[in-house]
């Protein structure tokens with residue numbers, strides 16, 4: 001008998017984490033899998049941040065922290081927003097959670113009523129739609145494509161809106177496409193949103209620092225809509241701290257208060273040690289961020305160049321994040337032995353089984369026809385992965 005709630009029965013598991021799990025299992029069986037599925041920096045956390053975590057243990061940061069995070073961390077976040085983004089926030093507008101994922105879910109829970117519509121430009125990160133489902137909302141997918149650089153316009157967003165629209169989720173730099181909205185594009189979205197003051201927008205800026213085209217632009221910089229914007233960010237990607245689980249929202253006070261109330265009931269303040277490490281990340285030297293960005297840029301050039309040489313794979317040059325997102329429709333209807341490729345899921349599975357390279361099907365990002373490869377791994381792994389993918393695809397006829 002299924003005694004689970006409808007809420008959980010309706011929830012899909014995370015495809016990125018599932019694919020990563022699958023590749024770990026294969027590796028445990030002795031298969032030499034190259035894991036390009038999950039998106040996380042392969043670098044170790046910088047030494048000065050690790051030292052701060054150790055110091056926090058020695059200094060007995062072992063008690064409950066305030067629910068929204070230590071004031072000193074929220075001040076460091078405000079200082080970061082001022083220094084890097086020219087944005088003014090006060091510490092009571094910041095809530096620190098268990099990664100950006102947690103704060104995204106909190107923000108969606110705090111803003112979306114059952115039946116409310118949430119516009120999600122696609123391709124979109126795997127968890128948005130599921131979080132909206134958890135809140136009982138309805139996702140309205142606004143499809144983009146490689147030809148449109150995987151972006152949507154203010155006009156397209158406005159055309160998708162109606163009286164039920166409550167929220168829009170914009171991810172820039174984007175997971176999975178790497179697309180980055182420039183100043184002019186954000187400005188026109190802001191102008192459009194200023195005509196719809198009841199519609200909120202979540203700006204997922206977790207890949208802020210993985211940007212190969214210039215300065216990060218935030219939707220929150222447009223004063224007319226600042227009260228409508230909830231920024232999501234954190235230390236996972238910029239500082240190679242995925243396991244520390246520190247993310248935050250910077251939001252209008254009423255949203256921050258709501259999220260704080262919710263955290264007070266079901267999670268409390270997040271790990272005290274990780275918070276002190278994150279504080280060191282924001283307050284310390286930022287050289288490590290740039291060093292990792294440069295490495296990601298070199299790897300992007302490497303993997304995109306190698307993939308572009310493979311006949312049948314179509315891909316553009318991503319502007320940010322650490323994903324390549326090639327179109328794979330060319331292989332539909334082709335087979336290798338008994339394996340027939342009908343869609344992107346089949347192709348991702350084929351690459352795992354045949355090439356021992358783990359990727360994620362575009363369908364997981366509401367964008368069938370593509371696959372996602374994370375290039376947050378060594379040059380050597382990328383070269384070997386491209387070689388294996390090329391050989392496996394060449395067998396399809």
Ligand code: PMP
Nearest residue numbers: 099100101125175206234236247
């Ligand atoms: N947003 C996007 C677009 C992501 O790719 C991720 C990575 N998992 C997150 C949010 C969450 O990041 P974290 O919870 O590790 O801070």
Ligand code: GLU
Nearest residue numbers: 014016017037038039175
């Ligand atoms: N953001 C990463 C990814 O998309 C981490 C995995 C996840 O949280 O889904 O692969």
